[in-house]
Amino acid sequence: MNLVNILFHRLWEMATEFIKLLPQMAIALLVLVATWAIVRFSRRLAERMLSQTDTRGTLVNLGETLIGVAIWIVGILIAMSIVVPSVTPANILAVLGLGSVAVGFAFKDIFENFLAGILIMLRKPMRIGDMIECQDVAGRVENISLRDTHLRHLSNELVVVPNSFLFKNPVKILTDETQRRYSVTVGVGYDVDLDAAAAVIEKAVRSVEGIDADKRIDVFATEFGDSSMNFTVRWWAGSKPIEMHRTRDGVVRAVKRALDEAGMEIPFPYRTLTFKEALPLTRAKETGDHARPAGDEDDKRE
Structure with a gap:
């Protein structure tokens, strides 16, 4: 009680x-x-x-x-x-x-990402809509929060990246400028005049829609390949991925067409086989219009 x-x-x-x-x-x-x-x-x-x-x-x-x-x-x-x-x-x-x-x-990781988010917003030139690459992560920036950054892959998947990952590792901002430089490798035969080939390639590249013809178009002979003399071809175009693919496609097609019209070979790899001993060569016997294997002749005699 x-x-x-x-x-x-x-x-x-x-x-x-x-x-x-x-x-x-x-x-x-x-x-x-x-x-x-x-x-x-x-x-x-x-x-x-x-x-x-x-x-x-x-x-x-x-x-x-x-x-x-x-x-x-x-x-x-x-x-x-x-x-x-x-x-x-x-x-x-x-x-x-x-x-x-x-x-x-x-909450070490949470505070680390929080501080990294603040520093990214204050120091990094990364903007919403930029295309970036960081190690094996790439995509378009959709949102930057205090904890993480949302990236949209070109194939439309969304990747949520911790801010500390972007702050600690080098970030390549592909669309920081409106233009960037691209390159492809073009090979011609060893019997082709290199000066004439370079002139044909440069003219073909200048004709491609979408490239900046006012900036330098470089055609450099770079190496002696296994079966070709290789040129490095460089040009300037828009920095967006779609502009990269469009101009690269146009350059490859235009260069191939121009070299074909000029009669300049774009060789495929040649392979030469050598043997330590001479190989015996035999000629097949012919019966009528068709050759018959030697085994058939033996069977016929039996």
Whole structure:
């Protein structure tokens, strides 16, 4: 019976304390609602101000996020101080400082990607819509968040890449400029005049639609191949992958057509076989219009 009374009195005291805290909790709730409204207004104001500058879209999103996080931290600290007056912002920050070590070890990868995302947005020239390559990952950048980056493969698969991976490894941005240089290797026969072949190849490349004829078109004789003299042919065109494929296809077709018309051979690999001993050659005997194997003659005599 005494145990029941003790539990009853304890619950009554807790209910009484809770009722006393209701006004303070209501005020804290109003503070949180006001914080939410201030965050929305601040993010819209920041977006409007930053959009009028040359700031990239990823940096605009970063600025909005950081502003929102800072305001929420202040609002939550104020609300906690209202509900529990003995807990001051200094005490809360001290507790957070002690707990940050354990949290840092537990969520190391998350914080690493978070910081890498901020640094990518601040330092990297990577933009939404760029085609990039990083080790064995390639695709078009669709979104850069604080934790990961979304890449869309040319075959339409979506790859979610941790920001720390992109930050630690070299990233090739294929569309950083509107144009880039491409090359193919063209081989001609050893009996072909190289100066005449180079002139034919350059003229053919200049006729291809989509290349920049105002920039240099290089035709360099580069090596003595197994069965051909090889040229490296280089030209400039748009940096998008589809422009690379279109111009490369056009160059290969145009060069092949021009060399054929000029009577210049594009040789395929030749192979010469040598033997240590001479091979015996026999002539098949013919019966009528068709040759018969030697075994047939033996069977006939039997």
